[in-house]
Amino acid sequence: MTALKLDARPPVIAIVGAFNPAIFNPLWVAHHLHGFPKGAEVTMLEAMAEVPGGLAPLTFIEGVALTVSASRLDAIVLSHEAPRLAALEKVLIKLVEVLPHTPLRGLGCNLQFVDDDPSDTLLAFFNSPEGIEGDFTTHDRQFSVQLDIEGGILNFNRAEINGTVRFGFNYHYSPSEPEEYAAIIPDLVNKSREHASKLLAALYGLNEFETISYMKISEQEAVGVETANPIVESNH
Structure with missing residues:
Protein backbone atom coordinates (compact mmCIF):
# COMPACT_ATOMS: atom_id res chain seq x y z
CA MET A 1 0.00 0.00 0.00
CA THR A 2 1.37 3.35 -1.02
CA ALA A 3 2.02 6.01 1.61
CA LEU A 4 1.39 8.79 -0.93
CA LYS A 5 -2.00 10.46 -0.62
CA LEU A 6 -3.78 13.16 -2.58
CA ASP A 7 -5.45 15.39 -0.01
CA ALA A 8 -8.68 16.45 -1.72
CA ARG A 9 -9.95 18.45 1.28
CA PRO A 10 -8.28 21.86 0.70
CA PRO A 11 -9.76 24.18 -1.95
CA VAL A 12 -9.19 22.64 -5.36
CA ILE A 13 -10.04 25.74 -7.42
CA ALA A 14 -9.28 29.36 -6.56
CA ILE A 15 -10.37 32.41 -8.53
CA VAL A 16 -8.80 35.78 -7.77
CA GLY A 17 -10.92 38.84 -8.47
CA ALA A 18 -13.17 41.47 -6.92
CA PHE A 19 -16.18 39.83 -5.29
CA ASN A 20 -19.10 40.89 -3.12
CA PRO A 21 -19.11 38.13 -0.46
CA ALA A 22 -22.53 39.21 0.85
CA ILE A 23 -24.40 37.86 -2.16
CA PHE A 24 -22.94 34.36 -1.87
CA ASN A 25 -25.41 33.07 0.70
CA PRO A 26 -26.31 29.37 0.26
CA LEU A 27 -29.77 29.99 -1.21
CA TRP A 28 -28.41 32.47 -3.78
CA VAL A 29 -25.71 29.96 -4.71
CA ALA A 30 -28.26 27.13 -4.97
CA HIS A 31 -30.52 29.12 -7.30
CA HIS A 32 -28.11 31.13 -9.43
CA LEU A 33 -25.11 28.77 -9.63
CA HIS A 34 -26.59 25.28 -9.17
CA GLY A 35 -29.78 26.03 -11.06
CA PHE A 36 -32.36 25.01 -8.46
CA PRO A 37 -35.68 26.74 -9.22
CA LYS A 38 -37.18 29.19 -6.75
CA GLY A 39 -39.36 27.39 -4.25
CA ALA A 40 -37.40 24.14 -4.57
CA GLU A 41 -36.10 22.36 -1.50
CA VAL A 42 -32.31 22.06 -1.50
CA THR A 43 -30.33 19.57 0.57
CA MET A 44 -27.25 21.19 2.07
CA LEU A 45 -24.43 19.67 4.07
CA GLU A 46 -23.06 21.88 6.85
CA ALA A 47 -19.48 21.23 7.99
CA MET A 48 -16.44 22.88 9.53
CA ALA A 49 -13.29 22.67 7.46
CA GLU A 50 -9.75 23.94 7.30
CA VAL A 51 -9.36 26.63 4.65
CA PRO A 52 -6.63 29.22 4.00
CA GLY A 53 -6.54 31.30 7.17
CA GLY A 54 -8.00 28.74 9.57
CA LEU A 55 -11.31 26.95 10.17
CA ALA A 56 -14.49 28.03 8.43
CA PRO A 57 -18.08 26.78 8.21
CA LEU A 58 -18.83 25.28 4.82
CA THR A 59 -22.15 24.63 3.12
CA PHE A 60 -21.94 21.89 0.51
CA ILE A 61 -24.56 21.84 -2.24
CA GLU A 62 -24.27 18.92 -4.66
CA GLY A 63 -20.91 18.23 -3.03
CA VAL A 64 -19.51 21.72 -3.68
CA ALA A 65 -18.81 24.50 -1.16
CA LEU A 66 -17.60 28.05 -1.79
CA THR A 67 -15.73 30.44 0.49
CA VAL A 68 -15.66 34.00 -0.76
CA SER A 69 -13.74 37.09 0.30
CA ALA A 70 -13.50 40.48 -1.38
CA SER A 71 -10.51 39.33 -3.43
CA ARG A 72 -10.78 35.54 -3.72
CA LEU A 73 -13.21 32.67 -4.26
CA ASP A 74 -12.23 29.16 -3.17
CA ALA A 75 -14.11 26.03 -4.21
CA ILE A 76 -14.01 22.86 -2.10
CA VAL A 77 -15.46 19.47 -3.08
CA LEU A 78 -16.55 16.52 -0.96
CA SER A 79 -14.53 14.23 -3.22
CA HIS A 80 -12.95 13.99 -6.65
CA GLU A 81 -15.63 11.63 -7.88
CA ALA A 82 -17.05 12.48 -11.30
CA PRO A 83 -20.45 13.81 -10.09
CA ARG A 84 -18.76 16.18 -7.63
CA LEU A 85 -16.35 17.54 -10.23
CA ALA A 86 -19.17 17.90 -12.75
CA ALA A 87 -21.11 19.97 -10.20
CA LEU A 88 -17.99 22.04 -9.50
CA GLU A 89 -17.52 22.82 -13.18
CA LYS A 90 -21.21 23.73 -13.57
CA VAL A 91 -21.05 26.15 -10.64
CA LEU A 92 -17.87 27.91 -11.78
CA ILE A 93 -18.98 28.25 -15.38
CA LYS A 94 -22.33 29.62 -14.19
CA LEU A 95 -20.48 32.05 -11.92
CA VAL A 96 -18.80 33.66 -14.93
CA GLU A 97 -22.13 33.80 -16.74
CA VAL A 98 -24.15 35.24 -13.83
CA LEU A 99 -21.52 37.83 -12.84
CA PRO A 100 -20.07 38.86 -16.21
CA HIS A 101 -18.83 42.24 -14.99
CA THR A 102 -16.94 40.92 -11.97
CA PRO A 103 -13.22 41.66 -12.49
CA LEU A 104 -11.29 38.37 -12.56
CA ARG A 105 -7.50 38.30 -12.31
CA GLY A 106 -6.59 34.64 -12.27
CA LEU A 107 -7.68 31.05 -11.81
CA GLY A 108 -5.77 28.21 -10.19
CA CYS A 109 -6.19 24.48 -9.70
CA ASN A 110 -4.45 23.32 -6.51
CA LEU A 111 -3.41 19.76 -5.68
CA GLN A 112 -1.61 18.63 -2.53
CA PHE A 113 0.08 15.23 -2.24
CA VAL A 114 1.40 13.98 1.12
CA ASP A 115 3.70 11.09 2.00
CA ASP A 116 3.95 10.63 5.77
CA ASP A 117 6.16 7.54 5.47
CA PRO A 118 8.64 8.45 2.72
CA SER A 119 11.29 6.03 1.57
CA ASP A 120 14.98 6.79 1.96
CA THR A 121 15.15 7.10 -1.82
CA LEU A 122 12.52 9.83 -1.78
CA LEU A 123 14.09 11.67 1.15
CA ALA A 124 17.42 11.73 -0.70
CA PHE A 125 15.89 14.14 -3.24
CA PHE A 126 15.77 16.75 -0.48
CA ASN A 127 19.49 16.66 0.32
CA SER A 128 21.11 19.95 -0.63
CA PRO A 129 24.02 19.98 -3.10
CA GLU A 130 26.15 21.59 -0.37
CA GLY A 131 25.43 18.79 2.08
CA ILE A 132 24.57 21.30 4.79
CA GLU A 133 22.22 18.79 6.45
CA GLY A 134 25.20 16.89 7.83
CA ASP A 135 26.14 19.71 10.21
CA PHE A 136 22.68 20.66 11.50
CA THR A 137 19.40 19.27 12.71
CA THR A 138 17.05 19.79 9.78
CA HIS A 139 13.35 20.51 10.23
CA ASP A 140 12.22 21.94 6.92
CA ARG A 141 13.61 21.49 3.40
CA GLN A 142 11.73 23.08 0.52
CA PHE A 143 12.19 23.58 -3.19
CA SER A 144 9.99 25.67 -5.50
CA VAL A 145 10.01 26.12 -9.25
CA GLN A 146 7.75 27.93 -11.72
CA LEU A 147 7.27 26.23 -15.08
CA ASP A 148 5.51 27.23 -18.29
CA ILE A 149 2.70 24.86 -19.24
CA GLU A 150 0.20 25.05 -22.05
CA GLY A 151 -1.84 28.20 -21.53
CA GLY A 152 -0.53 28.90 -18.05
CA ILE A 153 2.06 28.37 -15.33
CA LEU A 154 2.75 25.51 -12.93
CA ASN A 155 4.00 26.55 -9.51
CA PHE A 156 5.51 23.35 -8.11
CA ASN A 157 6.65 23.03 -4.52
CA ARG A 158 8.14 20.03 -2.77
CA ALA A 159 8.86 20.07 0.94
CA GLU A 160 10.14 17.71 3.62
CA ILE A 161 9.00 18.84 7.06
CA ASN A 162 9.86 16.72 10.08
CA GLY A 163 9.87 13.53 8.04
CA THR A 164 6.70 14.20 6.04
CA VAL A 165 6.99 14.93 2.32
CA ARG A 166 4.54 17.25 0.58
CA PHE A 167 4.17 18.03 -3.11
CA GLY A 168 2.15 21.10 -4.03
CA PHE A 169 0.91 21.78 -7.56
CA ASN A 170 -0.65 25.13 -8.45
CA TYR A 171 -1.81 25.29 -12.07
CA HIS A 172 -2.32 29.00 -12.66
CA TYR A 173 -4.06 30.72 -15.56
CA SER A 174 -4.62 34.44 -16.17
CA PRO A 175 -7.08 34.86 -19.03
CA SER A 176 -8.22 38.36 -19.87
CA GLU A 177 -11.87 37.69 -20.78
CA PRO A 178 -14.65 35.96 -18.78
CA GLU A 179 -15.37 33.57 -21.65
CA GLU A 180 -11.80 32.36 -21.44
CA TYR A 181 -12.32 31.37 -17.81
CA ALA A 182 -15.38 29.36 -18.80
CA ALA A 183 -13.31 27.60 -21.48
CA ILE A 184 -10.53 26.62 -19.06
CA ILE A 185 -12.75 25.17 -16.31
CA PRO A 186 -14.12 21.98 -17.98
CA TYR A 204 10.24 10.34 -8.04
CA GLY A 205 8.99 6.90 -9.07
CA LEU A 206 5.69 7.51 -7.26
CA ASN A 207 3.29 5.60 -9.47
CA GLU A 208 0.19 5.38 -7.31
CA PHE A 209 -1.61 7.26 -4.58
CA GLU A 210 -4.72 7.13 -2.42
CA THR A 211 -7.16 10.01 -2.06
CA ILE A 212 -8.23 11.57 1.24
CA SER A 213 -11.56 13.42 0.99
CA TYR A 214 -14.50 14.56 3.08
CA MET A 215 -16.58 11.82 1.50
CA LYS A 216 -15.97 8.25 2.67
CA ILE A 217 -16.32 6.72 -0.78
CA SER A 218 -16.93 3.13 0.35
CA GLU A 219 -19.71 4.08 2.74
CA GLN A 220 -21.10 7.10 0.87
CA GLU A 221 -21.10 9.08 4.12
CA ALA A 222 -20.02 12.66 4.55
CA VAL A 223 -18.67 14.51 7.54
CA GLY A 224 -21.27 17.07 8.59
CA VAL A 225 -24.98 17.65 9.13
CA GLU A 226 -27.49 17.68 6.30
CA THR A 227 -30.29 20.24 6.23
CA ALA A 228 -33.10 20.80 3.75
CA ASN A 229 -33.72 24.46 2.90
CA PRO A 230 -36.38 25.94 0.62
CA ILE A 231 -35.35 28.64 -1.85
CA VAL A 232 -37.50 31.65 -0.98
CA GLU A 233 -38.93 33.70 -3.84
CA SER A 234 -37.04 36.95 -4.30
CA ASN A 235 -36.23 39.52 -6.93
CA HIS A 236 -32.49 38.75 -6.97
Whole structure:
Protein backbone atom coordinates (compact mmCIF):
# COMPACT_ATOMS: atom_id res chain seq x y z
CA MET A 1 0.00 0.00 0.00
CA THR A 2 1.37 3.35 -1.02
CA ALA A 3 2.02 6.01 1.61
CA LEU A 4 1.39 8.79 -0.93
CA LYS A 5 -2.00 10.46 -0.62
CA LEU A 6 -3.78 13.16 -2.58
CA ASP A 7 -5.45 15.39 -0.01
CA ALA A 8 -8.68 16.45 -1.72
CA ARG A 9 -9.95 18.45 1.28
CA PRO A 10 -8.28 21.86 0.70
CA PRO A 11 -9.76 24.18 -1.95
CA VAL A 12 -9.19 22.64 -5.36
CA ILE A 13 -10.04 25.74 -7.42
CA ALA A 14 -9.28 29.36 -6.56
CA ILE A 15 -10.37 32.41 -8.53
CA VAL A 16 -8.80 35.78 -7.77
CA GLY A 17 -10.92 38.84 -8.47
CA ALA A 18 -13.17 41.47 -6.92
CA PHE A 19 -16.18 39.83 -5.29
CA ASN A 20 -19.10 40.89 -3.12
CA PRO A 21 -19.11 38.13 -0.46
CA ALA A 22 -22.53 39.21 0.85
CA ILE A 23 -24.40 37.86 -2.16
CA PHE A 24 -22.94 34.36 -1.87
CA ASN A 25 -25.41 33.07 0.70
CA PRO A 26 -26.31 29.37 0.26
CA LEU A 27 -29.77 29.99 -1.21
CA TRP A 28 -28.41 32.47 -3.78
CA VAL A 29 -25.71 29.96 -4.71
CA ALA A 30 -28.26 27.13 -4.97
CA HIS A 31 -30.52 29.12 -7.30
CA HIS A 32 -28.11 31.13 -9.43
CA LEU A 33 -25.11 28.77 -9.63
CA HIS A 34 -26.59 25.28 -9.17
CA GLY A 35 -29.78 26.03 -11.06
CA PHE A 36 -32.36 25.01 -8.46
CA PRO A 37 -35.68 26.74 -9.22
CA LYS A 38 -37.18 29.19 -6.75
CA GLY A 39 -39.36 27.39 -4.25
CA ALA A 40 -37.40 24.14 -4.57
CA GLU A 41 -36.10 22.36 -1.50
CA VAL A 42 -32.31 22.06 -1.50
CA THR A 43 -30.33 19.57 0.57
CA MET A 44 -27.25 21.19 2.07
CA LEU A 45 -24.43 19.67 4.07
CA GLU A 46 -23.06 21.88 6.85
CA ALA A 47 -19.48 21.23 7.99
CA MET A 48 -16.44 22.88 9.53
CA ALA A 49 -13.29 22.67 7.46
CA GLU A 50 -9.75 23.94 7.30
CA VAL A 51 -9.36 26.63 4.65
CA PRO A 52 -6.63 29.22 4.00
CA GLY A 53 -6.54 31.30 7.17
CA GLY A 54 -8.00 28.74 9.57
CA LEU A 55 -11.31 26.95 10.17
CA ALA A 56 -14.49 28.03 8.43
CA PRO A 57 -18.08 26.78 8.21
CA LEU A 58 -18.83 25.28 4.82
CA THR A 59 -22.15 24.63 3.12
CA PHE A 60 -21.94 21.89 0.51
CA ILE A 61 -24.56 21.84 -2.24
CA GLU A 62 -24.27 18.92 -4.66
CA GLY A 63 -20.91 18.23 -3.03
CA VAL A 64 -19.51 21.72 -3.68
CA ALA A 65 -18.81 24.50 -1.16
CA LEU A 66 -17.60 28.05 -1.79
CA THR A 67 -15.73 30.44 0.49
CA VAL A 68 -15.66 34.00 -0.76
CA SER A 69 -13.74 37.09 0.30
CA ALA A 70 -13.50 40.48 -1.38
CA SER A 71 -10.51 39.33 -3.43
CA ARG A 72 -10.78 35.54 -3.72
CA LEU A 73 -13.21 32.67 -4.26
CA ASP A 74 -12.23 29.16 -3.17
CA ALA A 75 -14.11 26.03 -4.21
CA ILE A 76 -14.01 22.86 -2.10
CA VAL A 77 -15.46 19.47 -3.08
CA LEU A 78 -16.55 16.52 -0.96
CA SER A 79 -14.53 14.23 -3.22
CA HIS A 80 -12.95 13.99 -6.65
CA GLU A 81 -15.63 11.63 -7.88
CA ALA A 82 -17.05 12.48 -11.30
CA PRO A 83 -20.45 13.81 -10.09
CA ARG A 84 -18.76 16.18 -7.63
CA LEU A 85 -16.35 17.54 -10.23
CA ALA A 86 -19.17 17.90 -12.75
CA ALA A 87 -21.11 19.97 -10.20
CA LEU A 88 -17.99 22.04 -9.50
CA GLU A 89 -17.52 22.82 -13.18
CA LYS A 90 -21.21 23.73 -13.57
CA VAL A 91 -21.05 26.15 -10.64
CA LEU A 92 -17.87 27.91 -11.78
CA ILE A 93 -18.98 28.25 -15.38
CA LYS A 94 -22.33 29.62 -14.19
CA LEU A 95 -20.48 32.05 -11.92
CA VAL A 96 -18.80 33.66 -14.93
CA GLU A 97 -22.13 33.80 -16.74
CA VAL A 98 -24.15 35.24 -13.83
CA LEU A 99 -21.52 37.83 -12.84
CA PRO A 100 -20.07 38.86 -16.21
CA HIS A 101 -18.83 42.24 -14.99
CA THR A 102 -16.94 40.92 -11.97
CA PRO A 103 -13.22 41.66 -12.49
CA LEU A 104 -11.29 38.37 -12.56
CA ARG A 105 -7.50 38.30 -12.31
CA GLY A 106 -6.59 34.64 -12.27
CA LEU A 107 -7.68 31.05 -11.81
CA GLY A 108 -5.77 28.21 -10.19
CA CYS A 109 -6.19 24.48 -9.70
CA ASN A 110 -4.45 23.32 -6.51
CA LEU A 111 -3.41 19.76 -5.68
CA GLN A 112 -1.61 18.63 -2.53
CA PHE A 113 0.08 15.23 -2.24
CA VAL A 114 1.40 13.98 1.12
CA ASP A 115 3.70 11.09 2.00
CA ASP A 116 3.95 10.63 5.77
CA ASP A 117 6.16 7.54 5.47
CA PRO A 118 8.64 8.45 2.72
CA SER A 119 11.29 6.03 1.57
CA ASP A 120 14.98 6.79 1.96
CA THR A 121 15.15 7.10 -1.82
CA LEU A 122 12.52 9.83 -1.78
CA LEU A 123 14.09 11.67 1.15
CA ALA A 124 17.42 11.73 -0.70
CA PHE A 125 15.89 14.14 -3.24
CA PHE A 126 15.77 16.75 -0.48
CA ASN A 127 19.49 16.66 0.32
CA SER A 128 21.11 19.95 -0.63
CA PRO A 129 24.02 19.98 -3.10
CA GLU A 130 26.15 21.59 -0.37
CA GLY A 131 25.43 18.79 2.08
CA ILE A 132 24.57 21.30 4.79
CA GLU A 133 22.22 18.79 6.45
CA GLY A 134 25.20 16.89 7.83
CA ASP A 135 26.14 19.71 10.21
CA PHE A 136 22.68 20.66 11.50
CA THR A 137 19.40 19.27 12.71
CA THR A 138 17.05 19.79 9.78
CA HIS A 139 13.35 20.51 10.23
CA ASP A 140 12.22 21.94 6.92
CA ARG A 141 13.61 21.49 3.40
CA GLN A 142 11.73 23.08 0.52
CA PHE A 143 12.19 23.58 -3.19
CA SER A 144 9.99 25.67 -5.50
CA VAL A 145 10.01 26.12 -9.25
CA GLN A 146 7.75 27.93 -11.72
CA LEU A 147 7.27 26.23 -15.08
CA ASP A 148 5.51 27.23 -18.29
CA ILE A 149 2.70 24.86 -19.24
CA GLU A 150 0.20 25.05 -22.05
CA GLY A 151 -1.84 28.20 -21.53
CA GLY A 152 -0.53 28.90 -18.05
CA ILE A 153 2.06 28.37 -15.33
CA LEU A 154 2.75 25.51 -12.93
CA ASN A 155 4.00 26.55 -9.51
CA PHE A 156 5.51 23.35 -8.11
CA ASN A 157 6.65 23.03 -4.52
CA ARG A 158 8.14 20.03 -2.77
CA ALA A 159 8.86 20.07 0.94
CA GLU A 160 10.14 17.71 3.62
CA ILE A 161 9.00 18.84 7.06
CA ASN A 162 9.86 16.72 10.08
CA GLY A 163 9.87 13.53 8.04
CA THR A 164 6.70 14.20 6.04
CA VAL A 165 6.99 14.93 2.32
CA ARG A 166 4.54 17.25 0.58
CA PHE A 167 4.17 18.03 -3.11
CA GLY A 168 2.15 21.10 -4.03
CA PHE A 169 0.91 21.78 -7.56
CA ASN A 170 -0.65 25.13 -8.45
CA TYR A 171 -1.81 25.29 -12.07
CA HIS A 172 -2.32 29.00 -12.66
CA TYR A 173 -4.06 30.72 -15.56
CA SER A 174 -4.62 34.44 -16.17
CA PRO A 175 -7.08 34.86 -19.03
CA SER A 176 -8.22 38.36 -19.87
CA GLU A 177 -11.87 37.69 -20.78
CA PRO A 178 -14.65 35.96 -18.78
CA GLU A 179 -15.37 33.57 -21.65
CA GLU A 180 -11.80 32.36 -21.44
CA TYR A 181 -12.32 31.37 -17.81
CA ALA A 182 -15.38 29.36 -18.80
CA ALA A 183 -13.31 27.60 -21.48
CA ILE A 184 -10.53 26.62 -19.06
CA ILE A 185 -12.75 25.17 -16.31
CA PRO A 186 -14.12 21.98 -17.98
CA ASP A 187 -12.06 18.93 -16.94
CA LEU A 188 -9.42 21.20 -15.36
CA VAL A 189 -9.13 19.15 -12.16
CA ASN A 190 -8.81 15.84 -14.00
CA LYS A 191 -6.25 17.21 -16.45
CA SER A 192 -4.22 18.78 -13.65
CA ARG A 193 -4.33 15.61 -11.56
CA GLU A 194 -3.19 13.53 -14.54
CA HIS A 195 -0.33 15.95 -15.26
CA ALA A 196 0.74 15.98 -11.59
CA SER A 197 0.64 12.21 -11.27
CA LYS A 198 2.79 11.81 -14.39
CA LEU A 199 5.37 14.21 -12.97
CA LEU A 200 5.46 12.38 -9.63
CA ALA A 201 5.96 9.08 -11.44
CA ALA A 202 8.65 10.39 -13.79
CA LEU A 203 10.63 12.38 -11.22
CA TYR A 204 10.24 10.34 -8.04
CA GLY A 205 8.99 6.90 -9.07
CA LEU A 206 5.69 7.51 -7.26
CA ASN A 207 3.29 5.60 -9.47
CA GLU A 208 0.19 5.38 -7.31
CA PHE A 209 -1.61 7.26 -4.58
CA GLU A 210 -4.72 7.13 -2.42
CA THR A 211 -7.16 10.01 -2.06
CA ILE A 212 -8.23 11.57 1.24
CA SER A 213 -11.56 13.42 0.99
CA TYR A 214 -14.50 14.56 3.08
CA MET A 215 -16.58 11.82 1.50
CA LYS A 216 -15.97 8.25 2.67
CA ILE A 217 -16.32 6.72 -0.78
CA SER A 218 -16.93 3.13 0.35
CA GLU A 219 -19.71 4.08 2.74
CA GLN A 220 -21.10 7.10 0.87
CA GLU A 221 -21.10 9.08 4.12
CA ALA A 222 -20.02 12.66 4.55
CA VAL A 223 -18.67 14.51 7.54
CA GLY A 224 -21.27 17.07 8.59
CA VAL A 225 -24.98 17.65 9.13
CA GLU A 226 -27.49 17.68 6.30
CA THR A 227 -30.29 20.24 6.23
CA ALA A 228 -33.10 20.80 3.75
CA ASN A 229 -33.72 24.46 2.90
CA PRO A 230 -36.38 25.94 0.62
CA ILE A 231 -35.35 28.64 -1.85
CA VAL A 232 -37.50 31.65 -0.98
CA GLU A 233 -38.93 33.70 -3.84
CA SER A 234 -37.04 36.95 -4.30
CA ASN A 235 -36.23 39.52 -6.93
CA HIS A 236 -32.49 38.75 -6.97
